[in-house]
Amino acid sequence: MRILRAAGYRVMPWKNGGGTTTEIAVSPDGAGLDDFDWRISMARVETSGPFSSFAGIDRTLSVLEGEGIVLDIAGQPPARLTTASVPLTFAGDVPTSAALIGGPITDLNVMIRRGRMTHGVERRPLSGEIRIMPRAETTLVLAVNAGFTLLTDDRPSLGPLDTLILDRGSPELRLQSLGQGLLFVIALDRLAANH
Incomplete structure (x- = not known):
């Protein structure tokens, strides 16, 4: 992370x-x-x-x-x-x-x-507690208009427009919003090489 x-x-x-x-x-x-x-x-x-x-x-x-x-x-x-x-x-x-x-x-x-990567962009409301399961090779989480705190041992906070990058296999992410905003979850996967 x-x-x-x-x-x-x-x-x-x-x-x-x-x-x-x-x-x-x-x-x-x-x-x-x-x-x-x-x-x-x-x-x-x-x-x-x-x-x-x-x-x-x-x-x-x-x-x-x-x-x-x-x-x-x-x-x-x-x-x-x-x-x-x-x-x-x-x-x-x-x-x-x-x-x-x-x-x-x-x-x-x-x-x-194109032909090398696939992607998906999910737009979610940023409010309350949110759970994200990173299934892609790379997942980016970007908050807009508000920040959030990660519900982990060290509880780091991210401000508006800060970004969290997660790799495949990361545990489920729990975060607590610090206000009302939007959350964008971007999933990026590499396509298998053509032989």
């Missing part, structure tokens, strides 16, 4: 130069935009416009704060995403543009390399 503090995240420009993204975690460690297996980040979207294109990448997007966006993904009807929406998965190499509904937003962006 590892705890990543929000203060230590890396801020970098978007691939298309249209804004900045805050990288929470990437695998392998230190990988760049062209060679990661998976990447979890948050982006501040200040204006409507096109998304960066990522060849061979599948993405899942969630709105963390702000009124939301409408995504125009080529070949699909427009998708309206707000803080109440379920996470939306789409191909990162399909032309996509976003229109802000009412001012800037912050989004959570999960990207995986």
Whole structure:
């Protein structure tokens, strides 16, 4: 189990130069935009416009704060995403543009390399006591708008936007929310090698 503090995240420009993204975690460690297996980040979207294109990448997007966006993904009807929406998965190499509904937003962006990884993003209310059973190779737990305390012997606390990383085989996680918010549970698995 590892705890990543929000203060230590890396801020970098978007691939298309249209804004900045805050990288929470990437695998392998230190990988760049062209060679990661998976990447979890948050982006501040200040204006409507096109998304960066990522060849061979599948993405899942969630709105963390702000009124939301409408995504125009080529070949699909427009998708309206707000803080109440379920996470939306789409191909990162399909032309996509976003229109802000009412001012800037912050989004959570999960990207995986197609054919190498699979992933799932679960959005849960953060309130009371929560149990999480990490079944994936890597599970990330991110709290938004409130923190939580791990119900373990040393009872560490995580603040808003801090991240917990768990490996497969970790025991069931019990946590106590420190207020009302959202919890995102991101499951990442490597596909078996093709022979």
